[in-house]
Amino acid sequence: VKKAAQKAAGDAPRVSSLYVLGAGIMGGGIAWTAARAGMEVRVKDISEAALQKAMEEARRLAAREVARGRLSEEKAQACLARIRTQTDDNGADQADLVIEAVVEKLEVKRQVLAALEPLLRADAVIATNTSSLRVGDIAAALADPGRLVGMHFFNPVPVMPLLEVVRVKATRPEALALAVRCGLDLKKTPVVVSDCPGFLVNRILTAYINAFTRLVAEGVDFRAIDRAMEAWGWPMGPALLEDVVGMDTGAHVIEVISAGYPERMAADYPDVIAAMARAGRLGQKSGAGFYAWSRGSDGRLT
Numbered sequence: 001v002k003k004a005a006q007k008a009a010g011d012a013p014r015v016s017s018l019y020v021l022g023a024g025i026m027g028g029g030i031a032w033t034a035a036r037a038g039m040e041v042r043v044k045d046i047s048e049a050a051l052q053k054a055m056e057e058a059r060r061l062a063a064r065e066v067a068r069g070r071l072s073e074e075k076a077q078a079c080l081a082r083i084r085t086q087t088d089d090n091g092a093d094q095a096d097l098v099i100e101a102v103v104e105k106l107e108v109k110r111q112v113l114a115a116l117e118p119l120l121r122a123d124a125v126i127a128t129n130t131s132s133l134r135v136g137d138i139a140a141a142l143a144d145p146g147r148l149v150g151m152h153f154f155n156p157v158p159v160m161p162l163l164e165v166v167r168v169k170a171t172r173p174e175a176l177a178l179a180v181r182c183g184l185d186l187k188k189t190p191v192v193v194s195d196c197p198g199f200l201v202n203r204i205l206t207a208y209i210n211a212f213t214r215l216v217a218e219g220v221d222f223r224a225i226d227r228a229m230e231a232w233g234w235p236m237g238p239a240l241l242e243d244v245v246g247m248d249t250g251a252h253v254i255e256v257i258s259a260g261y262p263e264r265m266a267a268d269y270p271d272v273i274a275a276m277a278r279a280g281r282l283g284q285k286s287g288a289g290f291y292a293w294s295r296g297s298d299g300r301l302t
């Protein structure tokens, strides 16, 4: 896989200036990972509070790297100093690559990217971190759709090695190569996938989550399922995973994939995840999902 990625990256230049749209869990994780890899990062969000939260998390991760002896205090501070947060569009004209990680709504993604595009250099590449929307539907909002690719990271971004790089028909080869090169520089394992609902991983994950929710609806304790899957060797079971991913995101992925592949999805799967999302039980981000969550004195969620 690495060799294929190196081939796909070709002689694409390194990304030195990255512009991240959205300071949520994914945007914040991407920003820290990029700064850790030596890139200059600007993170834009409309919410000052979201930007502050992302920086707090970056500081926590930096401190952990120092405590583990993987970074000196000086280098950790230098990584943090490479991240600039903003609510305006400053520096967009310097970006080699923009990664959009705003809310998973097609119209919002289309609007923010269409508004940003005129401020960018003509050769700047735009990537969307959408987890299941069609990248082609987002590309249609751009004056230059050839500059758009998907870069689908997994949560938590600093630890998960896989990166799905999504090619749309219109994507220029140089844009694809730059996204793959960036993925390699972020120490990820990029795989190039086609533009379809759910790409590669979320199609498989959705079948798994639907099998899980069917068991829950039949009365099996979700904790018992988690313990069994962990004992089987997976890092976390499905209930905990949905708490990490967030019920809103999880429900959206299931909805998009169900609509995209009606012939492959059971029509009567129990909508446990969507019901929890509607009830505000979003998982770690809201303090309760399948499990109850609180932040310890070291800032870690337990």
Ligand code: 3HC
Binding pocket: 061, 064, 068, 130, 131, 132, 153, 154, 155, 156, 157, 158, 159, 160, 202, 235, 236, 241, 245, 249, 250, 253
């Ligand atoms: N951010 C950064 N680093 C984190 C982290 C976070 N949120 N959570 C854990 N880590 C790091 C820890 O710092 C630790 O690193 P270190 O010990 O080397 O410093 C390392 O990960 C292991 O952490 P822990 O020992 O605390 O806990 P675990 O061994 O249980 O690992 C885990 C935690 C990496 C999250 C692991 O449980 C895991 O891999 N879970 C599966 C996650 C997964 O499948 N994600 C994909 C979700 S699907 C998705 O994102 C797609 C979307 O489109 C829906």
